[in-house]
Amino acid sequence: MRQLLTNNKLRATFLSFLVMMLSSLLSVCSPIVKSATVEDRIDHFIYQEPKPEKVVYLTFDDGPSAHTLDLLNLLEQEQVPAVFFVIGENINNVPNSGEILKEILNKGHYIGLHSMTHDLDKLYNAPDAATNFVNEMLEVRGKVKELTGFESNLCRPPYGGRGHFTNSHYQAIKEAGLSCVDWNVDSLDWAKSSSEEILNQVKKDLEIADYPNEVVLLFHEKKLTLETLPQVFKYYRDLGYVFMPYYDGDEFECELK
Numbered sequence: 205m206r207q208l209l210t211n212n213k214l215r216a217t218f219l220s221f222l223v224m225m226l227s228s229l230l231s232v233c234s235p236i237v238k239s240a241t242v243e244d245r246i247d248h249f250i251y252q253e254p255k256p257e258k259v260v261y262l263t264f265d266d267g268p269s270a271h272t273l274d275l276l277n278l279l280e281q282e283q284v285p286a287v288f289f290v291i292g293e294n295i296n297n298v299p300n301s302g303e304i305l306k307e308i309l310n311k312g313h314y315i316g317l318h319s320m321t322h323d324l325d326k327l328y329n330a331p332d333a334a335t336n337f338v339n340e341m342l343e344v345r346g347k348v349k350e351l352t353g354f355e356s357n358l359c360r361p362p363y364g365g366r367g368h369f370t371n372s373h374y375q376a377i378k379e380a381g382l383s384c385v386d387w388n389v390d391s392l393d394w395a396k397s398s399s400e401e402i403l404n405q406v407k408k409d410l411e412i413a414d415y416p417n418e419v420v421l422l423f424h425e426k427k428l429t430l431e432t433l434p435q436v437f438k439y440y441r442d443l444g445y446v447f448m449p450y451y452d453g454d455e456f457e458c459e460l461k
């Protein structure tokens with residue numbers, strides 16, 4: 205009897221040790237699921253911590269559009285997260301834009317701000333350009349919040365902030381608590397007329413950027429882009445890059461500050 209008790213005790217101790225070892229091993233190996241920043245944002249994508257060595261943030265400018273829902277389907281199939289930088293005037297003009305914006309969040313992606321008008325002169329050249337810039341970003345943020353409940357602080361300056369921002373822009377953005385990010389690889393998809401041209405441009409620009417560990421990749425919501433993306437995803441994955449979801453508070457290496 206005594207022998208049996210000792211054996212049972214030993215077995216129990218061994219088992220609890222095993223459970224402890226397994227759970228600590230699992231907590232080391234399993235990727236961290238970062239909690240959603242809004243109720244509507246479902247964590248479809250696994251947030252990896254520490255960050256993989258080579259990452260890509262996929263970004264789409266100038267939506268919402270007639271192609272957004274098709275893009276979302278493709279991204280779901282390919283398990284690629286993205287940031288959609290939206291324009292206020294498009295939210296006003298595209299039918300069902302509220303549904304589209306909600307779907308972006310429901311599929312686990314992020315919505316960024318891309319001004320109301322996309323107007324070069326108003327945003328950069330007018331005497332009160334810096335104020336216009338911030339006001340337009342806050343206005344589109346308000347629209348997104350009204351339609352989805354989601355409040356974004358991340359901006360993509362139309363035409364890129366680098367080369368356009370003045371000191372007043374940097375100051376106004378900081379005061380408004382916004383962060384701005386350009387891109388370091390440009391697909392120039394808006395100017396290309398075939399998938400091959402887009403893919404070649406993406407490859408060429410990645411080479412010019414010297415294969416950075418953090419790529420911020422710029423696309424637009426176009427039919428040809430949709431057709432080209434599977435090849436782009438394969439190209440990056442073959443090079444060892446991981447497509448990363450963006451969460452509030454994450455910092456881009458190439459943030460404009």
Ligand SMILES: [Zn+2]
Nearest residue numbers: 265266362363
């Ligand atoms: Zn744009």
